[in-house]
Amino acid sequence: xxxxNAIEVSHLTKKFGDKTVVDDISFNVRPGEVFxxxxxxxxxxxxxxxxxxxxxxxxxxxxxxxxxxxxxxxxLARSMFGLTGQYASVDEDISARENLMIFARLNGLSRSxxxxxxxxxxxxxxxxxxxxxxxxxxxGGMRRRLDLAVSLITRPTLIFLDEPTTGxxxxxxxxxxxxxxxxxxxxxxxxxxxxxxxxxxQLADNLAIIDHxxxxxxxxxxxxxxxxxxxxxxxxxxxxxQVAAAAKLLATQVTGAVRQTGQQLSVSLxxxxxxxxxxxxxxxxxxxxxxLSIQEPSLDDVFMNxxxxxx
Amino acid sequence: MxxxxxxxxxxxxxxxxxxxxxxxxxxxxxxxxDVVIQPVLFMLMFGYLFxxxxxxxxxxxxxxxxxxxxxxxMLSAGTGSGAQIREDLDSGVxxxxxxxxxxxxxxxxxxxxxxxxxxxxxxxxxxTTGYLMGWRPAVGFxxxxxxxxxxxxxxxxxxxxxxxxxxxxxxxxxxxxVSLMTMLVLxxxxxxxxxxHSLTKPLRFIANLNPVTxxxxxxxxxxxxxxxxxxxxxxxxxxxxxxxxxAPLTVWAYDRN
Ligand SMILES: Nc1ncnc2c1ncn2[C@@H]1O[C@H](COP(=O)(O)OP(=O)(O)OP(=O)(O)O)[C@@H](O)[C@H]1O
Ligand SMILES: [Mg+2]
Numbered sequence: 001x002x003x004x005n006a007i008e009v010s011h012l013t014k015k016f017g018d019k020t021v022v023d024d025i026s027f028n029v030r031p032g033e034v035f036x037x038x039x040x041x042x043x044x045x046x047x048x049x050x051x052x053x054x055x056x057x058x059x060x061x062x063x064x065x066x067x068x069x070x071x072x073x074x075x076l077a078r079s080m081f082g083l084t085g086q087y088a089s090v091d092e093d094i095s096a097r098e099n100l101m102i103f104a105r106l107n108g109l110s111r112s113x114x115x116x117x118x119x120x121x122x123x124x125x126x127x128x129x130x131x132x133x134x135x136x137x138x139x140g141g142m143r144r145r146l147d148l149a150v151s152l153i154t155r156p157t158l159i160f161l162d163e164p165t166t167g168x169x170x171x172x173x174x175x176x177x178x179x180x181x182x183x184x185x186x187x188x189x190x191x192x193x194x195x196x197x198x199x200x201x202q203l204a205d206n207l208a209i210i211d212h213x214x215x216x217x218x219x220x221x222x223x224x225x226x227x228x229x230x231x232x233x234x235x236x237x238x239x240x241x242q243v244a245a246a247a248k249l250l251a252t253q254v255t256g257a258v259r260q261t262g263q264q265l266s267v268s269l270x271x272x273x274x275x276x277x278x279x280x281x282x283x284x285x286x287x288x289x290x291x292l293s294i295q296e297p298s299l300d301d302v303f304m305n306x307x308x309x310x311x
Numbered sequence: 312m313x314x315x316x317x318x319x320x321x322x323x324x325x326x327x328x329x330x331x332x333x334x335x336x337x338x339x340x341x342x343x344x345d346v347v348i349q350p351v352l353f354m355l356m357f358g359y360l361f362x363x364x365x366x367x368x369x370x371x372x373x374x375x376x377x378x379x380x381x382x383x384x385m386l387s388a389g390t391g392s393g394a395q396i397r398e399d400l401d402s403g404v405x406x407x408x409x410x411x412x413x414x415x416x417x418x419x420x421x422x423x424x425x426x427x428x429x430x431x432x433x434x435x436x437x438x439t440t441g442y443l444m445g446w447r448p449a450v451g452f453x454x455x456x457x458x459x460x461x462x463x464x465x466x467x468x469x470x471x472x473x474x475x476x477x478x479x480x481x482x483x484x485x486x487x488x489v490s491l492m493t494m495l496v497l498x499x500x501x502x503x504x505x506x507x508h509s510l511t512k513p514l515r516f517i518a519n520l521n522p523v524t525x526x527x528x529x530x531x532x533x534x535x536x537x538x539x540x541x542x543x544x545x546x547x548x549x550x551x552x553x554x555x556x557x558a559p560l561t562v563w564a565y566d567r568n
Contacts, residue, residue, distance in 0.1 A: 106411050
């Protein structure tokens with residue numbers, strides 16, 4: 001039991017008509033990690049999540065949640081996770097408190113437990129002041145917070161978040177990240193989808209990049225970035241007459257191609273440690289440089305390289 | 312606090328869902344329009360507009376239209392469940408219901424329970440309006456309760472049909488327009504507002520096929536004679552058949568969603 005995966009997804013496939021929206025996707029999620037599903041619009045993130053959370057029947061493939069098959073043991077599997085969908089899944093016509101109470105009762109809490117948990121969650125998510133107002137008057141951020149609060153009623157150890165920060169302003173987004181990190185600290189496993197590379201980079205331990213229904217790459221954010229081509233070194237040679245010599249010298253130090261734009265030279269490094277001998281050699285040759293910079297690859301590079309765009 | 316998980320319980324889940332639907336209605340007074348304002352409006356309009364022409368006076372017309380409008384209101388209250396179910400299914404809330412470890416049928420059952428309360432409100436409003444306009448049935452209060460229950464049961468049985476419609480339709484708007492048409496045809500092509508013998512032959516033929524005619528006749532008979540009739544029994548049987556046929560169909564359509 002100790003090494004059991006939180007989620008095992010194998011060969012998950014979904015067709016709408018003759019369009020394959022999720023195409024033979026397999027991955028595992030370890031307990032305690034944040035797993036990010038990253039992909040452009042229409043990639044199939046929501047569809048994948050809906051199949052894992054039993055909202056949608058898969059055409060093929062299998063999902064196990066803490067070892068329990070979601071088809072054969074649907075109810076048991078459902079009792080193990082909380083879900084916050086892409087679109088607000090709270091009742092618009094009633095208040096935040098009523099929403100929490102009703103969902104707590106539907107989750108099987110007794111009336112007094114439900115009341116206690118509702119009060120706790122309202123406080124935890126700073127919703128006390130508007131607890132009894134109709135949701136129609138809620139801002140997007142408040143709605144999202146309530147939505148998440150409802151998913152956390154039973155303190156599930158596994159939480160699914162479909163685009164938790166889409167449509168939130170930067171401050172509210174950062175608050176949501178803090179909340180998510182807090183949940184991880186308390187031991188929760190989190191699966192989230194996002195279109196924001198920065199978000200995936202900030203939160204996820206492991207990432208799966210999905211495009212056109214296919215899983216195109218999987219790994220940690222660091223691994224994926226490395227794959228995108230390591231760090232990029234660039235500098236400007238102060239004296240125009242020395243540029244050719246500098247380029248020649250650089251070529252002897254690194255394996256990658258040296259690129260020249262005017263007096264600026266740039267080259268890919270496989271590791272940052274390669275920098276020292278380069279600087280030493282330049283110094284020895286008495287070549288003056290300025291505007292030195294080392295750029296880490298971003299997930300943007302990975303994303304752009306791997307996804308075709310225009311779904 | 313430790314969160315205790317009880318096994319989902321159909322009765323409890325259904326009660327919670329019924330409570331939710333009632334809360335929604337209370338917070339959204341629009342949802343009361345059809346069960347409160349409509350019967351009052353129709354009773355006043357029909358009574359004062361057509362009373363003289365059809366029965367020679369408002370008072371004389373009331374025994375005809377009180378049962379007529381009562382059943383018409385039941386029909387339109389029943390159509391409400393279809394639209395509400397469709398709206399629910401299309402909203403994100405339903406995803407949450409489905410992902411909870413609760414009794415699968417509870418949202419549907421809760422809706423239909425909440426509907427019976429709406430039907431009760433509609434019945435009380437219709438009969439009270441009639442009373443205020445001068446309707447004085449000769450029978451005891453007990454029989455008024457009986458016809459009230461008969462109307463509610465009929466309305467409830469019909470709401471299964473509209474619920475099925477709601478589950479099969481593409482949008483809430485589609486449900487609403489189909490329901491409205493059904494409601495109008497069923498209530499006007501019957502003896503709800505005019506005596507059958509005043510109708511032309513083809514119309515009378517249609518009205519005689521219309522189950523609404525039988526429900527209204529049964530209610531009028533009870534109110535006239537102060538006793539249970541064969542027609543009333545027939546209505547109960549008809550309602551039971553409707554539930555027996557449409558409840559499984561509705562549950563099937565619900566499962567499919
Ligand atoms: N019920 C459905 N019927 C037909 N096609 C659907 C249905 N649901 C989704 N699709 C299609 O499946 C594809 C993937 O949709 P999905 O919602 O999973 O994408 P996503 O990655 O979540 O996108 P987004 O970032 O926009 O939320 C889209 O092309 C969408 O049009
Ligand atoms: Mg999506």
